[in-house]
Amino acid sequence: MIKMLPCFVKKLKIVIILGLTAVLHQPALADENYIGMIKTYQPLAAVLHAGKEIPVNIGAKLYPGDTVITQTDAAVGIIFMDGSVLSLGSETRFEIVDFLFKPAERNVSFTSKVSKGTVAFTSGAIGRISPESVKFITPTSTLGLHGTKVLIEVK
Structure with missing residues (x-):
C-alpha cells in the first residue's frame, strides 16, 4: 500500500533537507566497499551489519546486505554514493539487497x-x-523507479 501521510511527509522533508545540506560537505571516501552513510537520525535506530546490531550514529558507513531498523518515533536520513537520498520513518525495516555504482x-x-x-x-x-x-x-510487490521520487508505506 502506497500513500502519503501528512505528518510523516513533513518529518521527511526536514530529514531530507538536513541530508541534502550535509551531502554538500561530504568528505572523500577511502573505503571502496562503502555505499552510503547515515547523515541524520533521531534516536532509537540501528544497523544490522554482518550479524551484529550497531546503534546508528552520524557518519556510520553502510554496505550491501546491511539492514537499517528504526523504532517508534525514530527517523534516519541516508546519502548513497550516487547521490540518492533516502529517509526512513518510524518503525521501519529497510535492507540494502544490492548496490552497484x-x-x-x-x-x-x-x-x-x-x-x-x-x-x-x-x-x-x-x-x-x-x-x-x-x-x-x-x-506484496516489487516497485521499479521510473521517476526521481517515491514514497512507500508498508504495513
Whole structure:
C-alpha cells in the first residue's frame, strides 16, 4: 500500500533537507566497499551489519546486505554514493539487497527491501543512468523507479 501521510511527509522533508545540506560537505571516501552513510537520525535506530546490531550514529558507513531498523518515533536520513537520498520513518525495516555504482562502465543497480514502515527516496545517478535498475521489494510487490521520487508505506 502506497500513500502519503501528512505528518510523516513533513518529518521527511526536514530529514531530507538536513541530508541534502550535509551531502554538500561530504568528505572523500577511502573505503571502496562503502555505499552510503547515515547523515541524520533521531534516536532509537540501528544497523544490522554482518550479524551484529550497531546503534546508528552520524557518519556510520553502510554496505550491501546491511539492514537499517528504526523504532517508534525514530527517523534516519541516508546519502548513497550516487547521490540518492533516502529517509526512513518510524518503525521501519529497510535492507540494502544490492548496490552497484560503476558509472563509467554504465554498470549500476540499487535493489532494496522494505519489510515494514515508511520510506521516502529521491534518486541519484543510478536513477538517471538506468532507471530500471532501481527496485524496492515489499512483502506484496516489487516497485521499479521510473521517476526521481517515491514514497512507500508498508504495513
